[in-house]
Amino acid sequence: MNPKRCAACKYLRRRCPKDCIFSPYFPPSDPDKFACIHRIYGAGNVSKMLQQLPVQSRAEAVESLSFEAKCRVNDPVYGCVGVISLLQTQIQNTQTLLAKTQAEIAVAQNKQSQSQISEFM
Numbered sequence: 001m002n003p004k005r006c007a008a009c010k011y012l013r014r015r016c017p018k019d020c021i022f023s024p025y026f027p028p029s030d031p032d033k034f035a036c037i038h039r040i041y042g043a044g045n046v047s048k049m050l051q052q053l054p055v056q057s058r059a060e061a062v063e064s065l066s067f068e069a070k071c072r073v074n075d076p077v078y079g080c081v082g083v084i085s086l087l088q089t090q091i092q093n094t095q096t097l098l099a100k101t102q103a104e105i106a107v108a109q110n111k112q113s114q115s116q117i118s119e120f121m
Contacts, residue, residue: 007031012043021050025062033066040069 008022009015011034016023026034037046046065050058071080078085 004028007034008038008043011035011038021047025050025059036069036073037062037065040072041065 005016005028006020006023007026007028007030009020010028010031022034041049049061049065053061068080071083075082
């Protein structure tokens, strides 16, 4: 048994065994991370997912689950899809602004080159 229980075992009110699947990914200093994931996915499902993954992929999977769960808590209808949609809209708006700015630069350069040509004549 670990002297300090991980956040998952604290939340579930159980002892934290030495081979706890949650302890490397849910430190006792961040209890909200597991609480959010547990609320959306459930401890059993998360445990099964982690057991099916290779050890080197588990930390990234926990971060992904954490992000998706937080998004789902903040926006129960769209979750992380809402964030992705917002970012895509911002990208499109920025690309439009960039194209407009590039066109203005091209027009300004064209005017400048025409004025230089007219000075030589």
